[in-house]
Amino acid sequence: MSDTPSPDIEIDSRGAACPGPLMDLIGKVKDVESGTVIELLTSDEGSKNDVPEWLEEAGHELLSIEEEGDYWAIYIETT
Amino acid sequence: MTGYAVVLASGELERVQAVSMISSIAASSDTPVQVFVTMNGLSAFEKDRVENGDFQVAGPAGEAMLQGSGDEVPLFTEQLERAKGIGPLEVYACEMVMDLMGTDLDDYVDVFDDTLGVAGFLNRAADKQVLFV
Numbered sequence: 001m002s003d004t005p006s007p008d009i010e011i012d013s014r015g016a017a018c019p020g021p022l023m024d025l026i027g028k029v030k031d032v033e034s035g036t037v038i039e040l041l042t043s044d045e046g047s048k049n050d051v052p053e054w055l056e057e058a059g060h061e062l063l064s065i066e067e068e069g070d071y072w073a074i075y076i077e078t079t
Numbered sequence: 080m081t082g083y084a085v086v087l088a089s090g091e092l093e094r095v096q097a098v099s100m101i102s103s104i105a106a107s108s109d110t111p112v113q114v115f116v117t118m119n120g121l122s123a124f125e126k127d128r129v130e131n132g133d134f135q136v137a138g139p140a141g142e143a144m145l146q147g148s149g150d151e152v153p154l155f156t157e158q159l160e161r162a163k164g165i166g167p168l169e170v171y172a173c174e175m176v177m178d179l180m181g182t183d184l185d186d187y188v189d190v191f192d193d194t195l196g197v198a199g200f201l202n203r204a205a206d207k208q209v210l211f212v
Contacts, residue, residue: 015150
């Protein structure tokens with residue numbers, strides 16, 4: 001897709017079940033400056049749905065979620 | 080809301096895992112969480128039991144977790160350990176049960192901040208939402 005955001009950081013959480021990918025993301029979000037674009041890879045469908053819920057509460061921006069066959073790429077920009 | 084005070088009174092793997100997941104995500108998101116592990120809950124934290132994966136399970140979800148089929152679910156001990164490094168999570172062991180069982184903190188995996196009695200727990204829980212598991 002032409003509008004895929006270009007990430008500054010990639011987190012590969014494929015193979016981890018809920019809440020592993022979310023924990024990976026939270027740990028990273030706390031370490032980076034605002035405006036950082038993160039690409040989170042997850043094969044866990046629950047996380048695909050739960051990560052946006054967390055982002056909404058934490059106030060970070062969900063840029064897009066892209067299905068890549070047997071996993072998803074979730075793009076986030078920190079605020 | 081000033082956080083959650085969780086009472087973990089069961090040693091069933093399903094309940095222990097659920098407590099660790101919810102507590103870990105809340106604390107990692109800067110919501111203070113105190114977990115008070117009491118009654119049979121403490122048995123799940125015994126060093127030998129954790130080492131051998133010898134957990135009490137209640138049903139199919141617990142069995143699936145023990146068998147490790149599907150995506151990898153991190154064990155509650157690792158999860159709590161990790162979350163404590165990220166956010167405000169404290170885990171306490173019940174003094175009364177330890178007296179009853181003749182154990183001390185060295186008998187359990189290293190996730191406990193301290194031991195605690197009922198009055199101590201109630202003090203910490205006073206401004207929090209209590210979850211009893």
